[in-house]
Amino acid sequence: MPAARADRFGAAVDDWPSVRLHVVTGKGGTGKTTVAAALAIALAGRGRRVLLAEVEGRQGLAPLFDVTELPYAERHLVSTRRGGEVMAVSVEPKAALLEYLEIFYHMGRAGKILEKIGAIDFATTIAPGLRDVLLTGKMYEAARRRVGGKYVYDCLVLDAPPTGRITRFLNVNEEVVGLAKVGPIRNQAGSIMSLLRSPQTAIHLVTVLEEMPLQETADGVADLRRVTLPVGGIVINQVREPLLSHRALQDAVAGSLDREEVLAGLAAARLGGPRAGSGTGAAARGAARLQLLADGLIAQAAEHGMRVALEERGRKDLAALDRPTYELPAIPSGIDLGTLYDLAERLHAQGMA
Amino acid sequence: MNAAASPRALDVDALIDDLETRVIVCCGAGGVGKTTTAAALALRAAERGRHVVVLTIDPARRLAQAMGLLELDNTPRTVADVDTSEGGRLEAMMLDMKRTFDEVIEAHASPEKAQQIFANPFYLALSSSFAGTQEYMAMEKLGQLRAQAEADPDGWDLIVVDTPPSRSALDFLDAPKRLGSFLDGRLIKILSVPARAGGRAYLRVVSAAIGTATGALTKILGAQVLTDVQSFVAAFDTVFGGFRERAEHTYHLLQEPGTAFVVVAAPEPDALREASYFVDRLGSQGMPLAGLVLNRVHTSLAEGLSAERALAAAEDLGESGGHALTAGLLRVHAHRMRRREREGALTARFTSAHPEVAVVSVPALAEDVHDLGGLREVSGSLAKAAVAYGV
Numbered sequence: 061m062p063a064a065r066a067d068r069f070g071a072a073v074d075d076w077p078s079v080r081l082h083v084v085t086g087k088g089g090t091g092k093t094t095v096a097a098a099l100a101i102a103l104a105g106r107g108r109r110v111l112l113a114e115v116e117g118r119q120g121l122a123p124l125f126d127v128t129e130l131p132y133a134e135r136h137l138v139s140t141r142r143g144g145e146v147m148a149v150s151v152e153p154k155a156a157l158l159e160y161l162e163i164f165y166h167m168g169r170a171g172k173i174l175e176k177i178g179a180i181d182f183a184t185t186i187a188p189g190l191r192d193v194l195l196t197g198k199m200y201e202a203a204r205r206r207v208g209g210k211y212v213y214d215c216l217v218l219d220a221p222p223t224g225r226i227t228r229f230l231n232v233n234e235e236v237v238g239l240a241k242v243g244p245i246r247n248q249a250g251s252i253m254s255l256l257r258s259p260q261t262a263i264h265l266v267t268v269l270e271e272m273p274l275q276e277t278a279d280g281v282a283d284l285r286r287v288t289l290p291v292g293g294i295v296i297n298q299v300r301e302p303l304l305s306h307r308a309l310q311d312a313v314a315g316s317l318d319r320e321e322v323l324a325g326l327a328a329a330r331l332g333g334p335r336a337g338s339g340t341g342a343a344a345r346g347a348a349r350l351q352l353l354a355d356g357l358i359a360q361a362a363e364h365g366m367r368v369a370l371e372e373r374g375r376k377d378l379a380a381l382d383r384p385t386y387e388l389p390a391i392p393s394g395i396d397l398g399t400l401y402d403l404a405e406r407l408h409a410q411g412m413a
Numbered sequence: 414m415n416a417a418a419s420p421r422a423l424d425v426d427a428l429i430d431d432l433e434t435r436v437i438v439c440c441g442a443g444g445v446g447k448t449t450t451a452a453a454l455a456l457r458a459a460e461r462g463r464h465v466v467v468l469t470i471d472p473a474r475r476l477a478q479a480m481g482l483l484e485l486d487n488t489p490r491t492v493a494d495v496d497t498s499e500g501g502r503l504e505a506m507m508l509d510m511k512r513t514f515d516e517v518i519e520a521h522a523s524p525e526k527a528q529q530i531f532a533n534p535f536y537l538a539l540s541s542s543f544a545g546t547q548e549y550m551a552m553e554k555l556g557q558l559r560a561q562a563e564a565d566p567d568g569w570d571l572i573v574v575d576t577p578p579s580r581s582a583l584d585f586l587d588a589p590k591r592l593g594s595f596l597d598g599r600l601i602k603i604l605s606v607p608a609r610a611g612g613r614a615y616l617r618v619v620s621a622a623i624g625t626a627t628g629a630l631t632k633i634l635g636a637q638v639l640t641d642v643q644s645f646v647a648a649f650d651t652v653f654g655g656f657r658e659r660a661e662h663t664y665h666l667l668q669e670p671g672t673a674f675v676v677v678a679a680p681e682p683d684a685l686r687e688a689s690y691f692v693d694r695l696g697s698q699g700m701p702l703a704g705l706v707l708n709r710v711h712t713s714l715a716e717g718l719s720a721e722r723a724l725a726a727a728e729d730l731g732e733s734g735g736h737a738l739t740a741g742l743l744r745v746h747a748h749r750m751r752r753r754e755r756e757g758a759l760t761a762r763f764t765s766a767h768p769e770v771a772v773v774s775v776p777a778l779a780e781d782v783h784d785l786g787g788l789r790e791v792s793g794s795l796a797k798a799a800v801a802y803g804v
Contacts, residue, residue: 087443087444088442088443088444088445088683089442089443089444089445089679089681089683089684090444120683161629171629173629174629222443224443224471238534239534239535239641240637241637242637243636243637270781271780271781272444272473272781273444275473275474300748303741303744303745303748304738304741304742304745305737305741308738308741317738318738321736321738321739322738322739322742324736324739325730325735325736325738325739325740325742326726326739328730328733328735328736328739329726329727329729329730329736329739329743330726331718331722331726349717352715353715353717353718355714356713356714356715356746357714357715357739357742357743357745357746358742359714360713360714360715360742360745360746360749361741361742361745363779364745366779366780367779370779370780392751392752392755394682
């Protein structure tokens with residue numbers, strides 16, 4: 061794990077000082093929601109006011125923070141000692157649309173009529189692309205919201221759709237710009253794209269060191285770069301420390317582990333049952349058990365070695381993407397608020413927030 | 414896993430050998446090996462004598478290559494190197510969402526109307542970029558394949574489909590209802606009014622509410638966009654009816670006894686939560702569920718030694734010095750046993766919530782599947798597990 065990089069004030073270096081919109085994506089199962097939550101806490105740890113948002117209606121954030129459900133209203137989750145705060149919201153397309161109509165067009169009544177004739181349903185379900193327009197629009201609104209000339213939120217962290225869908229999701233407003241040559245919706249879409257393309261946005265990708273997620277990460281970075289959206293850092297999640305020495309890993313994969321040595325070790329640990337001298341029958345059974353056990357352990361070591369080798373290759377492939385990387389350990393016991401703080405500290409120490 | 418929660422075994426061979434099984438739909442959260450499962454089931458069925466076509470949505474590149482799918486062209490292609498000694502065959506295809514959409518339009522609109530639709534900027538966006546279209550088109554393609562299979566007595570007798578990798582993977586179940594409410598709704602009437610009445614005359618004949626709504630739409634979208642939308646809807650009008658009919662047809666096809674849904678999951682909290690959601694959803698829609706395929710299950714090659722004992726032994730060896738290799742191997746073992754226990758507990762939670770669901774587990778492989786050999790290995794475990802499960 062990279063060492064903590066501390067500046068002279070004792071706080072770790074911040075790799076993304078100008079970023080206000082942190083978009084966190086990743087292949088399903090890589091833990092992007094957990095990383096988004098940890099990143100929000102880490103940012104709040106620097107004293108910032110952070111809005112953590114999910115947009116897929118999965119209610120994935122609620123269990124992490126031990127609350128029953130996130131409503132479509134920004135609610136307070138945690139405060140930090142340095143005056144930071146994490147607020148959270150689960151953005152729901154229909155509510156976002158009605159709110160959007162009210163804020164931008166002052167259309168409370170017409171909004172109701174649109175709902176009555178089914179236009180709202182149409183916009184949010186039949187034409188799911190519009191759903192993405194609304195969700196990104198809501199992010200834009202929250203990022204730009206001011207009270208008394210000051211931004212309400214210093215930062216936004218978006219638990220975004222998965223890597224396979226992220227470019228389409230973020231780039232949807234570009235489509236709108238293409239469709240609407242003039243008019244208010246074009247202006248709106250154009251402003252959202254400007255924010256997303258600006259240095260105020262960073263799109264972080266979460267991966268684990270397995271083949272498919274690594275491939276999707278590489279593809280995702282290429283897709284984002286193609287449409288000139290700003291790729292942020294790469295978070296390698298669920299990292300497990302190798303349990304064997306480098307030499308033992310190599311031998312295990314090559315099938316050349318010292319079986320006699322393993323047997324001697326197992327005997328020394330008295331894992332063969334009754335020791336020699338307690339009767340020849342029992343001793344023979346004990347020896348046979350040890351042989352079986354040794355073979356099982358050696359075969360498992362070979363699989364472990366193959367996995368570690370695969371992970372090493374994965375790290376090299378990620379390095380070729382030329383983005384800052386951050387590593388988080390596997391948490392076998394599951395994530396709760398305590399582990400989230402721990403993960404947040406690790407991200408902070410590595411300079412992600 | 415404790416005995417009380419031991420689920421019924423999903424007998425994969427019985428499912429694919431049953432000639433009454435005509436469609437197998439694999440669904441589940443993203444990243445659980447859905448496509449691999451679909452391909453493995455299809456391969457096994459073909460090698461056991463079925464004439465199979467497998468529709469994949471977005472296969473990993475190397476898996477696609479293994480099946481000879483080099484381009485996304487909506488055409489089923491024969492997969493080479495399949496064992497055909499039992500008289501079966503395997504064809505595979507990747508869904509081309511835009512082309513499938515085009516085909517629907519062509520089938521339902523006059524040539525000029527079709528050209529109008531194809532040229533409309535909204536159609537271009539809807540058919541190629543907007544998320545969600547994939548779900549509709551996957552089901553549309555399934556309907557087409559099924560119709561083709563019925564028409565040709567020498568054609569496929571089993572269709573295996575993968576579903577799009579999203580939470581909305583079951584959105585296709587809602588498609589007919591949504592399209593219906595849209596068609597019967599007033600929005601489409603409002604949007605089609607100007608095109609029908611010509612010019613602005615409609616303002617005089619429609620109600621004030623509709624005037625307000627149209628005004629609102631103009632205000633939000635701008636006049637040019639509204640005109641585009643209106644001409645799109647007007648041109649699309651004839652197609653929508655056919656669209657709904659087809660969606661309803663496919664929906665009913667899915668409820669037939671010849672269809673089997675296979676929910677795919679991995680022994681992880683999120684994936685199993687999604688699996689529960691799918692199981693409930695399928696149940697409430699009357700869709701026939703064959704069972705759950707649990708991928709990437711970790712096993713141990715030395716089951717008799719508990720994690721606790723292995724760790725204690727490793728510690729003893731560490732203290733006495735020497736035997737570092739054995740101590741390391743014992744730690745590797747302890748990790749595996751722990752993982753196995755966690756997965757067992759998660760699975761038990763699922764099966765006690767859904768005791769009626771048959772389950773089959775596929776052991777985790779050291780590397781991902783990217784050739785037919787790998788697929789055979791997966792399908793072998795799918796079938797073998799049915800025999801060994803619960804023993």
